[in-house]
Amino acid sequence: MAKLLIEDKEEGTSVPFLRGILTRSLQQAGLSFQQAYAVADDVRETLGDERTLSKLELHRIVYKILKNKFDSKIADRYLRPSGVTPPVQVTDLEGRLAPFSGELHRRDLELIGLSLAESLKVAGKLRRHLFREKLTQVSSQYIARVTYQLLQEMPSLGPAVAQRWLVWREFLRSGRPLILVIGGTTGCGKSTIATALADKLGIVRMQSTDLLREVMRTMLSSDQYPQLHTSSYDAWRPLLRDEQHAPLLTVAQGVEEGYRAQAELVSVASRAVIERALRERESLIIEGVHAYPELASGIADGDPVIVHVVLAVLKRRKLKQRLSGRATKARKRRAERYLAHFDEIWQLQSYLLSEADRTNTPIVVNDDRDSTIREVMRTLLDVLSSNLQPTPESVFGDWERQ
Structure with a gap:
């Protein structure tokens, strides 16, 4: 031969x-x-x-x-092992050319709430479609629309998931800034979830309210604002020394009033950070115990998408374990303080959850990282769906390969 x-x-x-x-x-x-x-x-x-x-x-x-x-x-x-996936080049909306990335496509699918297994399945179907069609160059809109069709056709996903993809693509196309506010009591996982979401969403601005409080402490003295110079769950104790303050009836009442006093002070800086992000049309994630349910209410500069969630750990034992695990990396004295004040931390969570319920702020139970991220993303998509009414034609444009 x-x-x-x-x-x-x-x-x-x-x-x-x-x-x-x-x-x-x-x-x-x-x-x-x-x-x-x-x-x-x-x-x-x-x-x-x-x-x-x-x-x-x-x-x-x-x-x-x-x-x-x-x-x-x-x-x-x-x-895959040979690294010879068909060399499909993708042109974005600004005319830039880049190789198609299955990994980035999979991550996009996870943003609409798909599990890793589901996103891999869809990404695999798209990859086989491109290979069968012998395509070497397509537009990003072509990729997005084929994905929409695949989601619709898959029995395990279907039209509801396809609609989430449509809404998400419309939001990305709109260029509107996203303000994601994540609240919850000490130790419920706010920083972990916020960091993971920032990475997935490509958001470079992330602000902790604890850090804002630290900055404010350097400017406002403990004599003048004693409630600012304590932990959020312990801010009620200075109120006991305030002769003009009405007597506190219970510890629960004290935890709530002390928290409100501290959160009101920190909200000045928090709202300033949000307003600056909106002026610059930059997306922002702000997280912390001071991110109470009504923090971003009334802020309407431009056309932002503002989403607020409160994280919760509903089992006392699990929250204690998280505080203990967090404390092993900190100083011993700090570890003892968390556990010594666990009842106040638990009471603060009860108050934050009741406020979230009163203001119709979504509560996300943080039992594990991946499920919580998916639930926050679904909440974001629910908010977007209530404001956007996209159609395939408005999102994807003409059905062409470019």
């Missing part, structure tokens, strides 16, 4: 087709040696006599044989 040359156009080289090399690649995809060698034989017979074949054409032939003899999972695994 005549020599067959495989041409690599990107490298500008041609090398002989070698069954041994293909066999090793197929073994990396999960085939046994016997299976891999048999497929390599089939490929060689399919290719026929003397000719020159491009590397991409070879991969397509191997992919088809694998899919017929085994299944699409094996065929996909063959493409």
Whole structure:
């Protein structure tokens, strides 16, 4: 049989087709040696006599044989280890060209609340679609619309999930700033969830209300504002020394009043941070115990999307464990303080949750990181859905490959 040359156009080289090399690649995809060698034989017979074949054409032939003899999972695994996913170039709305990234596409799908397994399944379907269609360059709108259609057609997801994708794409297209406010008691996981969301959403501005409080402490003395110089759950104690303050009836009443006094002071700085982000049309995540349910109410500079959630840990034992785990990385004295004041921390959570319920602020139970992130994203999409009425035509434009 005549020599067959495989041409690599990107490298500008041609090398002989070698069954041994293909066999090793197929073994990396999960085939046994016997299976891999048999497929390599089939490929060689399919290719026929003397000719020159491009590397991409070879991969397509191997992919088809694998899919017929085994299944699409094996065929996909063959493409991934060799790093030869079809070189699809994607043009964005500003005309910039970049290689299609399956990883970025998967992360986009997770933003609309899909699990890792679900997003991998959709991303795999899209990758196979691009390969079947032999596409080398498409628009980002084409990618988005095919994804929309795939979501609609999948029984496990369907029109409701496809609509979430449509709403999210419309929001991204709008350029509106997002203000995400995350509140909750000490130790409920606000910072962890905020950091993860900032990474997923690509938001570079993130502000902790605890840090704002620290800055304010340098400017406002403890003599004048004693409630500012304590922990949020302990801010009621200075009120006991205030002769003009009405006597506190219970510890619960004290925790609530002390918190309100401190949160009102910190809100001045918090609202200033929010207002600056809006003036500069930058998205922002602000998190902290002082991010009470009505913090961002009344702020209407421009057309922001403002979403407020309160995180909760509903089991005392679990919250204690988190405080203990957090404290092991801090000083021993600080660890003892968290646990010594656990009842006040728990009471503060009860107050924050009742305020969230009163103001119709979504409460997200933070039992595990991934589920909480998905729930916050669904809450964001619910808010967007109440303000946006997108259609496929308005979001994706003409059904063209560019």
